[in-house]
Amino acid sequence: MAVVIAYGVLLSFVAVRARTARQFSEFSLANRSLPLVLVFGSLAATYVGPAFSIGFVGRGFKSGLLFLGIGLAYSLQNILVGLFVAPRLRQLKGCHTLGDAIGQKYDRKCQILAGVISVGLCAGFAAVMAKAGGDVLRSIFGLPHWSSVIIVVGITALYTTFGGLRASVITDAFQFSAFAILLPITLLWILCFHFNGGAGAFAEQASLATNEGIAATPVIEIVALLVAFLLGETLIPPYANRALASKTTRISRNGFVLAGCFSVAWFAVMVAMGIVARDVITLPQIEAMTPEGKEIEDFVLLTLFKSTMPAAGYALLLVVLISIIMSSLDSLLNAGAVAFTQDIVKPHMNLKDEAALSVGRSATIVIALTAAAGAVAVDSIINGLLICYAIWAPAILPALIIGLWIKRPQPLAGILSMSAGSIVAVTLWVTFNFILHGKTETEIARIIIPALAAAVLAYVAGHWIQTNSQENQKSKCKVQD
Template identity: 30%
Template sequence: MNLIDLLGLLLYFAILILIGYRSAKKVSNSADFAVAGNKIIWPVLFATLAASFLGGGASMGRAGKSFDEGYAFMFAASAFPIATVLAGLFIAPRLKRYTNAHTVGDIMGLHFGASARLFTGIFSLVFCVGILGAQALAVGTVFHAILGIEVSTGILIGMAVVLLYSTVGGMWAVIQTDVVQFLMLAIFLPITMIIGVNEIGGPAALIEQLPSGHFSLMGDYSVGMFVSIFIAFLLGETLVPPYTQRALSAPDSRHARIGYSVAGGFGFLFYFVSSTIGLIALVMYPSISPDQAMPALIRDALPIGITGLVLASLLAVVMSTADSYLNSAAVIFVSDIYKPFIDPNVSENKRLWIERLVNLLIGAGAVVFALYATSIVDALLLSYSLWAPTILIPFVLGVLLDLKCNKAAISAMLAGALVTIFWKWGPFDLQEATGFTALIAGVLVNILVFIVVYRLFKSHKTLAKSNA
């Protein structure tokens, strides 16, 4: 890498550390660390949410899949921005009814009791570490592609910076760095796409040099596979802890609704840009690994002076997601597990320091996960199977319909988790036999069990009242 580009990258890291240092002065209690004092207006909410969910999977992972499979994966994965817009319109505004809530577990506890809160905390914690691991792997991939260093070394360098500013500055630092990172990705990744298209002779030349199947709606996917991917992205990351935390950080329901919905709309544009970069890389570097598509284009096609800035924006995309999941995991542990079940009388000052300590420990766990993961998107899809079949359905039903039934929520979460685990790692290839992925099977069982147990329990209570 040219010295000018390297200096630009070092400057970016210095800015992140400075933000963390300055933000530490604003963090005086757990509410500041978890939801930034509920002061995040919608333009900032839009920027931080967009920066959070447009991470390694949505950038390098999407580019890599398009490199392999064309726009078909982009069409299937567009389910996520659709889900984000719907959540912004119908669910995010309702979350502001829960005064002083910091986590999904806080809300689940209000609807379904302490046991549901505990299970929510455990499942959410495992999910966040998995997603964080995928982002750590993406950081290492960028460093390897651009600087030629080992992926494992890149993971350690990038995550060290994330751990530093997110631990001292909490959500204040996460949101401020996210806004910087959002501006960088919104400017420099489209510039990368435009330069790449011009490099190969324009849009017509790109279309001419690619297989025709790369422009079709479903590509080589069967209907079942396309639907499975669509559902995985529709449900797998919807209202996950960091995104719910963003809505809870808004001052009121209006800011939550607008910020969330606009971020979802931006997702469609970003998915097109990252997918097109993957197609450009296929034309220019047909023999590279798919996950290297975006970093390779940045490294080889961009002029000196811009490469460092675009590399910084690519790292920004990944690190903005990593810091969000890291902060959420720490807050989940303290709010949903430690305080309610280990030390209910924990002081505010001690709680803040525990969150910071857990932030460090979880970051270390995510690094270990990243060192053993094989693919960014595979790591994401594996983590998705831990969220939708367990927590999402009871959470949405509780918020939208104000349902309250502890037995229904607990039964649905455990049934969904067990079915997903058996489907994915059991002795039989149930996906091949049925056509359903583990995530779909788990979600279907989760819904069925929740409805059946809820109706049985409510019928039992009604009968008991009538006999009284």
């Protein structure tokens, strides 16, 4: 208890030192003043989250090195975004959000639609984080899950509401330094004092788990997971905000590249923990810590900590896990609030800076409440993220990427692409999940690939229709002249 309270006081001190945001530009983009160390640390802290910590340990336990290979698709995505996309995004003038960028490239209607999608997906991602935070806090205090969710979301919303992006980034960097050091040390501790055997025994466990995972996973599912991890988190609003808030284009590029490289090492550590857990703990131990109706893979890491660490160390590591979750949650709350203000409210009314700041703060609270309410519907961390991935990639990426790279993107193409991608993805998810009762990971290919294809085809159709229409109008004008 003392360890938890001490860490909470320290985190609060860091958040207070970050200062209250007094302008909307400070709330949304920290006045575009973030140095490389904060961009890198905040990106890493944001993406690590519960999926890439708790979730990856559970998958390492279940399928060995299979998920390490899948995770590398995410690492590649970060590096590619850093090299080719983030610099182009940062070069745009006056952008606070992805919606702003899409609005500059297309028109205001496209910006509003992108804003609606961004806010909805931020709330969905935040619900997954809230669920994970509730699981960890419940393990510490034995509280009901709903009250644990409210505590985690409430504390995160408090400092994010007043401090904005700067408070989010500075606390993220602090939390990143804590878990980037402590979790690898924990792996070494378990290997030295609890794991039976050396490198040969580890290789044997890894081989056995990987073979089991490959045998149990259809090829189409592996392909779909690779696509989901390659595209599903590409420039989601919190990442885009980091790119836009960096001091320079160079910092934006290098921050993403470094974060991508770090993720390779992080995934290796998390999967290794899952493999080690196969030898150190038993399935009945994990089941004993898993609440009824929840996936046991989400509780492998908690069980491993409890079985191998002294009481103070166990409490500290649980607090570190909460900090990992809060790092992702605060970024999502801030990004969703900024998108709501900049992309949905501002296009309809001329807001003064003070009013925009108030709207952003209010939106932070509303999105936090929505995430807390939605957390009860999340059964598994990885599955929850896969659903968000399956919607985000087709809804936004074709219009965004093509718009950044071609000279004259057509507004109709952007509208049709975002609409088709969103509608097809949501329709397929509802069909497979609620009507056919399919497994999320198995059906992800039947969602993300057709939805991406629909979004691209809709973009091509919209571009062709509007281009032809413009050419016909020019021809008529020439004839009249």
